[in-house]
Amino acid sequence: MTEQTQPPHRDPGGDPIPWRRRRRKLLLVVLASVFLAIGLAYGAHWYLVGRYWASTADAYVTGNQDPLMPQVSGIVTAIRADDTQLVHEGDILVELDATDARLALDRAEASLADTVRQVQKLYRQVDEQAAKVQLGATDLAQAQQDYRRAQGLEKTHNISRQDYQHALTAWQAARASLDEARFRLKALQTDTQGTDLRHHPQVALAVVALRQAYRNLERTRIRAPVTGYVAQRTVQLGQQVAPGKGLLVIIPLKQLWVDANFKETDLGRMRIGQPARLTADIYGGALTYRGTVLGISPGTGSVFELLPPQNATGNFIKVVQRVPVRIGLRAEDIAAHPLRLGLSMEVSVSLADTSGPVLGQAKAPRAQYRTSVYGGQSEELDRLVDRIIRDNGGGEPAAPVPQADHGG
Numbered sequence: 001m002t003e004q005t006q007p008p009h010r011d012p013g014g015d016p017i018p019w020r021r022r023r024r025k026l027l028l029v030v031l032a033s034v035f036l037a038i039g040l041a042y043g044a045h046w047y048l049v050g051r052y053w054a055s056t057a058d059a060y061v062t063g064n065q066d067p068l069m070p071q072v073s074g075i076v077t078a079i080r081a082d083d084t085q086l087v088h089e090g091d092i093l094v095e096l097d098a099t100d101a102r103l104a105l106d107r108a109e110a111s112l113a114d115t116v117r118q119v120q121k122l123y124r125q126v127d128e129q130a131a132k133v134q135l136g137a138t139d140l141a142q143a144q145q146d147y148r149r150a151q152g153l154e155k156t157h158n159i160s161r162q163d164y165q166h167a168l169t170a171w172q173a174a175r176a177s178l179d180e181a182r183f184r185l186k187a188l189q190t191d192t193q194g195t196d197l198r199h200h201p202q203v204a205l206a207v208v209a210l211r212q213a214y215r216n217l218e219r220t221r222i223r224a225p226v227t228g229y230v231a232q233r234t235v236q237l238g239q240q241v242a243p244g245k246g247l248l249v250i251i252p253l254k255q256l257w258v259d260a261n262f263k264e265t266d267l268g269r270m271r272i273g274q275p276a277r278l279t280a281d282i283y284g285g286a287l288t289y290r291g292t293v294l295g296i297s298p299g300t301g302s303v304f305e306l307l308p309p310q311n312a313t314g315n316f317i318k319v320v321q322r323v324p325v326r327i328g329l330r331a332e333d334i335a336a337h338p339l340r341l342g343l344s345m346e347v348s349v350s351l352a353d354t355s356g357p358v359l360g361q362a363k364a365p366r367a368q369y370r371t372s373v374y375g376g377q378s379e380e381l382d383r384l385v386d387r388i389i390r391d392n393g394g395g396e397p398a399a400p401v402p403q404a405d406h407g408g
Contacts, residue, residue, distance in 0.1 A: 052352040054270060058322065059260035059278070059345040063253065064369065066226050067246045068093060071219040071374075072101070076239045083233050087224045087250065090373055094222040094235060094247055101217040108206075108213035109388060115206040116392040119197060129185040136178035143167075143174035197393050207385055214381050225371040228252035255369070256329055256339055258291065260347040261301060261322040270296065271356035274349050276327050280337075281344045289333045293349060295360050297324040325349070 074096030081093045150167035153159035197203060228250040235247035258278060262270070276291035300321040302309055327347055329339075 052350060053348050054262060054266035054351055055346070055348040056260050056262050056266070057344070057346045059258050059327070059347045061256055061280075061339045061341055061343040061345060062259045063251060063256040063341050064226075065231075065341075066228065066250045066252065068222060068224065068248050068250060069244060069246055070094070070096065070222055070241050071243055072096070072216050073240070073242045074098075074100075074220055076235055076237055076241060079233075079235060079237060081224075081230045081233070081248070083230050085230045086228070087230060088227045089224055089371060091224045092221045093224050093230075096220040096222070096241070098217055098220040101213070101220050105210075105213040105217050108210040109384075112203070112206040112210050112385070112388050113392045115202050116197065116389050119200045119203050120393050123197065126185070129181065133178065133181045133185050136174070136181045140171070140174040140178045143171040146170065198389055203389070210385065210388075211381060214378070214384070218378075222247070223373045224250055225373050226250055226252045226369075227254075251341060253338055253340070254331065254334060256334055256341075257294065258327040258329065258345050258347060260325045260327055260345070260349075262325050262349075264300070264321045264323060267296065267323055269351040269354050270325065270349060271354050271358060272296070272360065273356035274351065274353060276347055276349045278327065278329070278348075279346045280339060281346075282339070283337065285346070287337055289337075290330050291327040291347070293356075294326040294328040296358065297326075298359075299323075
């Protein structure tokens, strides 16, 4: 009897069962190999690159917000800027009613003119009194000569007692008159000595008052302290404003940085000067900004809250704290792709180079930001002062004050 070969068992799909098992095993091996390769690649990337970077998405664009405030009181008569508009340093943004300021300037001009005339009289009186002293000295010499002659005649009884007494009285009167003239001259010299017309204290005080009145008139036109964009305008026409009241805010979008809140576990290798890469949500992460660590805050964010947390209770849950880190942005990146205050950023800091300082080092004080709107001398004001002094001081230019020699 011939044995018949049994056909292999088949699954419902018709495939041989051993081949399906082999295929499943192969698939599991391939998947395991893929996951192992991904794990090895991630581990290698972390070991070679990732461990030298600290990243956070808790970061926001920050910058200066310069308020525009009046320096004098007044009623608003004109507003030349509104929200979102670009203004430049020195532009007149708000005007106040200048009527009272102009009247004050006119009074200060008249006061300076009168003071110059009065001081000029003092210098003339000095010259006049010096002439009187000279004349008094001549009269005294003549009276003294007459008295000595009367003394000689009185000894020989060739002059009456009355004439002798008159000669004595005339000499004493001439001497007293000369002393009085000298005291008067000394007093006048005290008021004028060591100075000239322009630098006389009374004239200087009048000039200061004039400069103050001129400045107050200028301050009725409120200028932009920086170049930037207007925001939060609250000033209105006809409003009475006073010094210290904010009118609007100017945002200089060229002065921006990023405050990134890193976990305290990321700060062990973070140093000032380390490079950073940043992406902004406004551009969808397609653009990378280059930055530098400028400084690390001396405290966590919770420390500077209005009510700092107190953990001296029985219940305690450890929470990883975050520390603000300031990241500086490159000016060319901001100019090419502008940012706005408060925008979200993602920040990655390279921790490879740890040679920089952990905290900022002491440096010589210097101005981080500066404006020339509120300072400086006005050439127009200087010409006004010169004209008033020249027109009321006899037409002669004031001579410079001689400097004292402080040499050794």
